[in-house]
Amino acid sequence: MEGWTGCGPGERRWRPVSGGGALESDAIELLRALIREACVNDGRPESGQEIRSVRVLQRFLAPAVATGRLETQVLESAPGRASLVARVRGTDPDAPSLGLLGHLDVVPVDPEGWTRNPFGGELVDGEVWGRGAVDMLYLTAAFATVIRELALAPERPRGELVLLAVADEEAGGEYGIHWLAREHPETVRVSEAISESGGMRMGRHVAIEVAEKGSAGRRLVVRGKPGHASIPYGAASASYRVGEVLQRLGEVAPVPQLGELWGAFVDARIDDPVLAQRLRDPVSVDAALPQLGGIAGYAHAVSRVTLSPTVLRAGATHNVIPAVGTIDLDIRTLPGTSDDDVDQLLAAVLGPLAAQVEIQHLRGWAATASSPREPLFAAIERAVGEVAGAPVVPIMAAGGSDARVLRELGIPAYGFGLLAPGWSYERYREGVHGNDERIDVESVALSLAALRLIVRERVG
Structure with a gap:
């Protein structure tokens, strides 16, 4: 697998080390690193400072960038309010362009309500602790892991895969996805996308957000x-x-x-x-x-x-x-x-x-919705069935996410995830913005496995 190695005060570099379960371990270690950057967004323009997590992603993606297969851009809407766009181009211009939309900012914490350091990124008894673990750094880490894997593959994909790791979702996205769509519309030009607010269990079903x-x-x-x-x-x-x-x-x-x-x-x-x-x-x-x-x-x-x-x-x-x-x-x-x-x-x-x-x-x-009859939703359905042996149910989210911006542009977008059995909707909501937020390794592995199948089907 790979892991962080120290290279000076406050700095980390990504390097290969031996071991098994490489992709899952990569995603877990990246998640822990993102939590430690503590990109807390309290709504003030100067908060967030997502540039710190962008630098983490740049180091993680560096081996793929070196091959020439992965193109990256760092765009700052204001000092420190940075988003990263990474793109693997495909061989077929008519094939889908799949966007992976994740955010880098997290909400504030009340340290007195936490059992562990909310920004420690500790791995304890198979769970990663920290603010943002559930919302939504585990998915952002999985997205980055999959796009790096695709860029390092021997052959170029048929379609295009785009990682949008954006700032400011927790305060409405004015310094993130809204700014990108307005000032750099080419960066969000994908044909379909997946983001957060899915994967929780509804009975024997897995919930996928379509609205x-x-x-x-x-x-x-x-x-x-x-x-x-x-x-x-x-x-x-x-x-x-x-x-x-x-x-x-x-x-x-x-x-x-x-x-x-x-x-x-x-x-x-x-x-x-x-x-x-x-x-x-x-x-x-x-x-x-x-x-x-x-x-x-x-x-x-x-x-x-x-x-x-x-x-x-x-x-x-x-x-x-x-x-x-x-x-x-x-x-x-x-x-x-x-x-x-x-x-x-x-x-x-x-x-x-x-x-x-x-x-x-x-x-x-306005409220937004994407049809569950789109090819991407069908691919999600097949992937969840193959990995978890469970049917999916399309749901509406009561809150908001950056996916609405893509839907407003006419891009089908779905809330994705595949959490482990036991992750009911109630447990998911308790973790989002709550004390002692944490995600289990099994949920990260399941989500990563399903994501890889979706990417394979949609972009090749």
């Missing part, structure tokens, strides 16, 4: 009459009106909208036929949700538009009755939901309070 909800942020503005807080008579505090709106939002909820993916989820996850029937009925689905245990939150999220109040503001000084209050809403939409639909939904939810509320639009994006 993700959109975001339609709104700010609700309510107004009152200011006054001195010591003489409240005659004033009308905006704080009370904020409370009235919040109460209304808590009492009135959007109705379920059960689509094609909902039925596939129920079929895969629910064994009880009576419960399954109740879940397929929009009238009874909400009453049935409590019977789903840990997956009820996911089921609730993907079966409707959700409205979540997140930031409240009213007043700035303790002795002044505030004239203006605001409520920021995180609204997650289903495919096909327009901005007008969201505003109409809000008006319906607010009911008699709607006339007293100004609705302002915040940042958002």
